[in-house]
Amino acid sequence: MTRLFARIEDGIAALALAVMTVIPLLEIVLRRSVGIGIPGAGPIVQHLVLWVGFLGAAIAAREGRLLSLATGSLVPEGWARRVTTVIAAAIGCAVSTVLALAAVEFVQSERGVGSSFAAGIPTWVAELVLPIGFALIGLRLAWRAGERWPARALAATGLVAGWFLGTHPALLEGRSALPGLALIVLGGALGAPIFAILGGAAAVLFMADGITPAAILIETYSLSVSPTLAAIPLFTLTGFLLAEGKASERLLRVFRALFGWIPGGTAVVCAVLCSFFTAFTGGSGITILALGGILFPALVKDGYRERFSLGLLTASGSLGLLLPPSLPLMLYGVVAQMPIEDLFIGGILPGILLTTMIAAWGMREGLLSGAGRQSFAAGEAGAALWDAKWELLMPIVVVGALFSGLATSVEAAALTAAYALFTQAAIHRDLSIRRDLLRVFAECVGLIGGVLVILGVAVGLTSWLVGAQVPMHLVEFTRAHIESRTMFLLALNVFLILVGCLMEIFPAIVVVVPLIVPLGQAYDVHPVHLGIIFIANLELGYLTPLVGLNILLASYRFKRPVLDVARAALPMAAILGIGVLVITYVPWLTLGILHMLGRS
Amino acid sequence: QSSAIKLATVVPDGSVWDKSLKQMGADWKTGTNGRVSTTVFSGGSQGDEATVLRKMRLNALQAASLTVVGLSSIDWSFNVFNIPFFFQNYDELNDVLQTLTPTLKQRVEQKGFVLLHWGHGGWLQVFSKQPVTTVADLKKAKLYTSAGDDTMTQWYKANGFQPRAMAMTDVLTGLTTGMIDALPTTPLASMSFQWYKQTPYMLDLGISPVVGATVISKRTWDAISPADRAKMTDVALQVEKQLQADVPKGDGLATLMMQNQGLKVTKGTGPEWQQLADNLGQTMRGKMVPPDIYDMAVKERDAFRQRKAAAGQPATAPAKPAAAPKAPAPRK
Ligand code: NA
Numbered sequence: 001m002t003r004l005f006a007r008i009e010d011g012i013a014a015l016a017l018a019v020m021t022v023i024p025l026l027e028i029v030l031r032r033s034v035g036i037g038i039p040g041a042g043p044i045v046q047h048l049v050l051w052v053g054f055l056g057a058a059i060a061a062r063e064g065r066l067l068s069l070a071t072g073s074l075v076p077e078g079w080a081r082r083v084t085t086v087i088a089a090a091i092g093c094a095v096s097t098v099l100a101l102a103a104v105e106f107v108q109s110e111r112g113v114g115s116s117f118a119a120g121i122p123t124w125v126a127e128l129v130l131p132i133g134f135a136l137i138g139l140r141l142a143w144r145a146g147e148r149w150p151a152r153a154l155a156a157t158g159l160v161a162g163w164f165l166g167t168h169p170a171l172l173e174g175r176s177a178l179p180g181l182a183l184i185v186l187g188g189a190l191g192a193p194i195f196a197i198l199g200g201a202a203a204v205l206f207m208a209d210g211i212t213p214a215a216i217l218i219e220t221y222s223l224s225v226s227p228t229l230a231a232i233p234l235f236t237l238t239g240f241l242l243a244e245g246k247a248s249e250r251l252l253r254v255f256r257a258l259f260g261w262i263p264g265g266t267a268v269v270c271a272v273l274c275s276f277f278t279a280f281t282g283g284s285g286i287t288i289l290a291l292g293g294i295l296f297p298a299l300v301k302d303g304y305r306e307r308f309s310l311g312l313l314t315a316s317g318s319l320g321l322l323l324p325p326s327l328p329l330m331l332y333g334v335v336a337q338m339p340i341e342d343l344f345i346g347g348i349l350p351g352i353l354l355t356t357m358i359a360a361w362g363m364r365e366g367l368l369s370g371a372g373r374q375s376f377a378a379g380e381a382g383a384a385l386w387d388a389k390w391e392l393l394m395p396i397v398v399v400g401a402l403f404s405g406l407a408t409s410v411e412a413a414a415l416t417a418a419y420a421l422f423t424q425a426a427i428h429r430d431l432s433i434r435r436d437l438l439r440v441f442a443e444c445v446g447l448i449g450g451v452l453v454i455l456g457v458a459v460g461l462t463s464w465l466v467g468a469q470v471p472m473h474l475v476e477f478t479r480a481h482i483e484s485r486t487m488f489l490l491a492l493n494v495f496l497i498l499v500g501c502l503m504e505i506f507p508a509i510v511v512v513v514p515l516i517v518p519l520g521q522a523y524d525v526h527p528v529h530l531g532i533i534f535i536a537n538l539e540l541g542y543l544t545p546l547v548g549l550n551i552l553l554a555s556y557r558f559k560r561p562v563l564d565v566a567r568a569a570l571p572m573a574a575i576l577g578i579g580v581l582v583i584t585y586v587p588w589l590t591l592g593i594l595h596m597l598g599r600s
Numbered sequence: 601q602s603s604a605i606k607l608a609t610v611v612p613d614g615s616v617w618d619k620s621l622k623q624m625g626a627d628w629k630t631g632t633n634g635r636v637s638t639t640v641f642s643g644g645s646q647g648d649e650a651t652v653l654r655k656m657r658l659n660a661l662q663a664a665s666l667t668v669v670g671l672s673s674i675d676w677s678f679n680v681f682n683i684p685f686f687f688q689n690y691d692e693l694n695d696v697l698q699t700l701t702p703t704l705k706q707r708v709e710q711k712g713f714v715l716l717h718w719g720h721g722g723w724l725q726v727f728s729k730q731p732v733t734t735v736a737d738l739k740k741a742k743l744y745t746s747a748g749d750d751t752m753t754q755w756y757k758a759n760g761f762q763p764r765a766m767a768m769t770d771v772l773t774g775l776t777t778g779m780i781d782a783l784p785t786t787p788l789a790s791m792s793f794q795w796y797k798q799t800p801y802m803l804d805l806g807i808s809p810v811v812g813a814t815v816i817s818k819r820t821w822d823a824i825s826p827a828d829r830a831k832m833t834d835v836a837l838q839v840e841k842q843l844q845a846d847v848p849k850g851d852g853l854a855t856l857m858m859q860n861q862g863l864k865v866t867k868g869t870g871p872e873w874q875q876l877a878d879n880l881g882q883t884m885r886g887k888m889v890p891p892d893i894y895d896m897a898v899k900e901r902d903a904f905r906q907r908k909a910a911a912g913q914p915a916t917a918p919a920k921p922a923a924a925p926k927a928p929a930p931r932k
């Protein structure tokens with residue numbers, strides 16, 4: 001029964017993602033042939049993002065894959081871990097329930113208006129996925145709080161508490177938000193999902209101001225259906241399809257054949273390959289999961305030290321975030337409301353710089369340790385290139401579609417996903433449509449949902465900050481204390497690294513970008529340069545010990561303690577830090593190509 | 601009894617509209633002896649107009665200065681200002697606006713909002729890569745439409761145009777890659793966003809005015825004392841009058857400045873334009889504009905044209921007003 005429900009759930013979510021891919025493709029074709037596209041194509045795709053996101057979040061909750069901070073895993077196993085798990089789950093349950101009730105209020109208000117988003121479909125019907133999603137998440141958090149019923153029952157008290165708070169919002173009105181915030185931060189530290197920390201904080205802050213937490217859901221909806229956001233799930237799908245096929249092996253063979261003869265060649269290969277892969281999967285962490293398994297043994301076999309290899313792979317997982325079509329750059333464009341293409345162009349040289357620096361460090365290690373290298377064989381290089389031709393053509397497909405006027409960013413993303421599916425399933429036959437497709441799509445939806453639910457509540461928190469006029473006060477404060485642009489940039493670096501230490505890159509973009517964009521204007525920093533500085537700094541945050549996603553994933557993938565991985569990644573973090581400073585103080589790296597193209 | 605009003609708008613921070621709204625908030629405060637305090641959130645920092653309206657319905661915001669996009673989502677009668685080529689100039693618009701105001705106010709009040717004043721946003725002109733002078737030229741152009749407004753996109757399609765729905769942030773890329781080659785926008789916006797550099801031609805025919813209005817939620821309005829409400833209405837109407845004078849000047853000046861930078865202004869030629877205007881209006885009647893509102897607007901507009909003609913003034917004065925001495929600072 002549960003399994004059947006899970007399969008139906010997976011089926012609906014996968015179908016939504018599939019339709020989301022097909023509609024933009026049809027739109028490209030119809031527009032060029034008949035001249036008329038599908039009625040409501042844009043809004044339908046945008047609302048499918050909402051469904052994919054929140055069904056995905058529910059699926060992630062079912063599988064216990066909602067992202068949480070690493071601090072929870074520092075609690076020793078045994079009874080202590082069981083207790084903290086239950087507390088964290090109870091807090092997660094309470095927040096989910098408050099948000100589910102707020103979502104009901106939002107949907108009711110929308111129903112009263114009676115609007116339709118496209119093709120006569122009422123908007124409120126599309127929004128129903130919000131209360132459903134949060135309710136499922138709450139129930140599943142309680143279910144997964146432990147193996148036995150007492151643990152689950154204790155966690156479920158959170159559901160009751162959330163219900164009580166959600167139906168009596170006046171309890172918090174006019175009171176200090178601090179106790180509530182402290183409780184939520186505690187829950188987060190003990191391992192409550194990240195969405196519960198950000199969403200819970202937003203709910204407490206709004207309720208203390210006497211504003212309904214449904215205000216959060218308004219923002220969640222608005223972000224989810226923003227026109228360019230749909231590109232993000234579609235590129236995530238591309239990454240998933242590539243990871244599922246043998247694309248990574250084919251690419252590894254190419255890069256080994258091309259760069260393997262260099263001293264430290266395998267390390268260079270790792271850096272370049274990871275950049276390439278991360279660009280497409282965009283910091284979703286797939287790089288480490290998908291490539292770690294082949295690259296780690298390859299490095300160790302070639303004689304690299306284990307600690308070096310571990311650090312290299314952990315850091316490599318965040319290289320490529322500045323290269324198109326990186327998802328953080330896209331999200332930055334969506335939030336800062338600027339052309340994504342400009343960010344893509346601006347990120348090219350800085351992205352290459354960071355990859356080169358890490359590769360150079362790898363070469364140094366290769367020289368020092370005398371790690372093995374292979375000789376260059378033209379025949380092998382040719383064969384490898386030919387074998388991986390479809391994967392290597394992919395960036396050209398994306399860039400071509402984007403810059404030729406053929407497609408919008410969402411359509412280009414759909415085209416890339418379709419291309420990845422076609423090459424992996426039909427040409428290479430690494431993916432079986434019948435056997436693998438539903439599973440791959442459902443897993444991908446789970447990942448998208450895990451990220452989107454965090455973003456959805458993070459915009460709620462941002463909206464509270466805007467309402468409290470924090471961005472304006474921040475500009476006033478900074479202008480009063482910092483005069484020169486150089487000093488401002490330095491302060492910005494320090495601030496963003498701190499943000500990177502405390503927050504994941506996606507919610508950080510949503511929450512912090514609205515705060516720094518007015519600052520950038522005040523100090524006359526070019527918006528594209530600001531964006532690249534922002535993402536480059538946050539790239540470092542992936543490597544910070546406690547909440548760095550890469551550290552977590554590497555610890556999981558290579559079965560090493562979190563702190564060991566963090567230590568191994570330190571030298572890489574230092575190198576990237578130098579790169580970030582260069583990117584910050586040499587604006588030409590970012591703006592040079594844009595100037596040449598006359599786009600800035 | 602004191603009220604705190606959060607007023608949201610998408611007009612750019614520091615623009616003529618933003619300044620006048622902030623002034624209005626300050627004047628409300630002095631006029632009511634501090635009982636009504638207002639915080640203005642400009643530049644879309646509270647979200648697009650649909651989002652702002654959602655927040656108003658849940659009392660997370662109390663007031664908003666909206667364009668016709670948001671207004672028509674409160675009540676479809678506001679679409680009357682979206683009918684292409686319906687008004688030929690500001691005089692016609694203001695006359696019809698005055699006639700419709702009581703009815704429109706009543707309609708928004710039924711939806712829980714109070715309309716405080718009108719705000720002019722300028723006049724949409726077609727900016728294009730290739731010169732557009734005939735109807736056929738316009739139908740050939742790949743025309744930008746807002747990705748958020750599907751009704752309008754479908755309406756363009758149904759009438760033989762080639763709309764390309766995209767996000768506003770994609771406009772510049774769309775123009776450089778050729779995905780779109782024409783966009784309806786106001787001269788002021790075209791200059792602010794530097795779009796005109798990609799679209800060297802402007803068809804000076806005035807598609808439609810960008811009508812705006814400030815609305816406050818009825819719940820907030822009713823909680824304010826009648827005396828304070830009267831003060832606030834006075835202040836709001838002063839702002840309306842000021843914008844009525846300033847905004848057309850700003851558009852005219854922007855056009856002149858862009859012409860100095862190489863913008864070529866073309867006039868519509870051929871008899872089809874008037875016919876197109878009549879046909880397009882008819883396709884919207886009852887579909888996008890309530891029939892009674894549509895008829896009321898047509899009746900008043902035609903009566904106005906007759907009065908003008910009788911008084912010996914040309915009925916088709918251009919929408920473009922004379923340039924003003926005061927220059928608005930172009931935004932980078
Ligand atoms: Na981090």
Ligand code: NA
Nearest residue numbers: 222647648651
């Ligand atoms: Na928004």
